[in-house]
Amino acid sequence: MPKKSAVELKTAVYKNKPLVRCGDVLYYGNISDEYVIKLDILDSKTLFNSDAASKVSVQLLSTDPDLSPRKKIIKKCEKEGLYEALDIADVWLCKALGEDCF
Helix, strand or coil: CCCCCCCCCCCEEECCEEEEEECCEEEECCCCCCEEEEEEEEEEEEECCEEEEEEEEEEEEECCCCCCHHHHEEEEEEECCHHHHHHHHHHHHHHHHCCCCC
């Protein structure tokens, strides 16, 4: 059976990689790749009657099942706003996967 792309499964996509949300946690990238990004929304504020992330934790994680949870974290930082967090997440993930970032 052919593998379906994120677009065919109606998953949100950012820069041609899937973006999946579960509550205040977002995962960016393909879980079948070596690395994936975890974005935790730590704080949010109300803008125009809608919640917007104001503080986001970014973690580059290894998907190796043999590693302990602590060793899976390759890089981490905190950013102000979801756009800044996704921006650094995309650069980290591209570099980790050996892809062109631009």
